[in-house]
Amino acid sequence: MLQAIGIEVRARARTLLRDVSLEVAPGEFVAIIGPNGAGKSTLLNALAGDRPLSSGEILLDGRPFGQWSKRELARRRAVLPQHSAVAFDFTGLQIAMLGLLAFRGSLSEREMQALAERALAETEALAFADRPYTVLSGGERQRVQLARVLAQCDADPAATPFLLLDEPITGLDLSHQHAALASARRRVDRGLGVLAVLHDLNMAARYADRVGIVEDGRVTNLGPTRETLAPDRLSHVFATPIVRIETGSGTAFLSPG
Numbered sequence: 245m246l247q248a249i250g251i252e253v254r255a256r257a258r259t260l261l262r263d264v265s266l267e268v269a270p271g272e273f274v275a276i277i278g279p280n281g282a283g284k285s286t287l288l289n290a291l292a293g294d295r296p297l298s299s300g301e302i303l304l305d306g307r308p309f310g311q312w313s314k315r316e317l318a319r320r321r322a323v324l325p326q327h328s329a330v331a332f333d334f335t336g337l338q339i340a341m342l343g344l345l346a347f348r349g350s351l352s353e354r355e356m357q358a359l360a361e362r363a364l365a366e367t368e369a370l371a372f373a374d375r376p377y378t379v380l381s382g383g384e385r386q387r388v389q390l391a392r393v394l395a396q397c398d399a400d401p402a403a404t405p406f407l408l409l410d411e412p413i414t415g416l417d418l419s420h421q422h423a424a425l426a427s428a429r430r431r432v433d434r435g436l437g438v439l440a441v442l443h444d445l446n447m448a449a450r451y452a453d454r455v456g457i458v459e460d461g462r463v464t465n466l467g468p469t470r471e472t473l474a475p476d477r478l479s480h481v482f483a484t485p486i487v488r489i490e491t492g493s494g495t496a497f498l499s500p501g
């Protein structure tokens with residue numbers, strides 16, 4: 245279980261998150277939605293252990309983050325940030341293998357490469373394995389980064405890791421958007437816990453078990469996907485009319501503006 249208990253995050257005299265409690269269980273997909281600047285990435289970074297808290301705590305399996313070593317944490321949770329800065333001229337394969345560094349010692353180089361290549365194939369990014377990351381397009385880079393976190397989650401089949409995804413489908417075409425979330429969903433069905441910040445309500449409706457809404461630094465709603473994604477509530481949160489349409493193949497949200 246990954247839990248935030250009453251967390252508060254402050255920066256430059258501003259409170260970015262206040263009294264946020266939330267949990268992600270193994271085997272569930274939680275989507276986080278909300279307006280720009282509401283605090284979604286801050287919440288994800290706090291849950292990743294990458295953002296200092298001014299109060300509250302983050303627990304993984306009931307143990308405060310402070311009691312986990314960096315290596316232990318890297319073996320139990322993978323993080324796809326909104327922006328991934330890459331300073332060196334790594335290839336796609338080298339990037340995909342970065343998430344596996346914490347498994348050195350228990351996995352051989354060959355095993356790590358095989359895991360990374362399998363994940364690159366899954367995100368249709370194997371063709372970028374030998375190409376410098378910096379020359380790839382935005383969507384191609386995102387698929388390499390997705391492969392990195394998928395490989396990290398697959399490295400220890402005995403563990404039930406948590407996958408934190410910040411806007412994972414931004415920059416991807418529609419078919420790769422579905423492929424990316426389906427990859428996460430398949431792992432959820434095998435016991436992994438996922439928290440994903442999403443702007444696309446249709447994708448949240450399609451893939452999440454629960455949805456949390458962040459507004460002005462607070463989680464104002466958190467519950468089963470269909471219940472939380474009520475058109476009246478969404479229209480209010482996003483300050484624009486939003487309608488829900490039931491189609492033969494699922495639910496669709498439209499914003500006529």
Ligand SMILES: Nc1ncnc2c1ncn2[C@@H]1O[C@H](COP(=O)(O)OP(=O)(O)OP(=O)(O)O)[C@@H](O)[C@H]1O
Pocket residue numbers: 255256258260278279280281282283284285286287
């Ligand atoms: N280090 C910081 N110092 C001051 N303010 C910050 C800092 N980091 C984030 N903020 C502010 O906190 C607020 C929440 O930012 P956050 O990135 O969490 O929003 P978000 O909900 O993910 O937005 P978006 O949908 O635009 O990605 C924003 O107003 C942002 O400007």
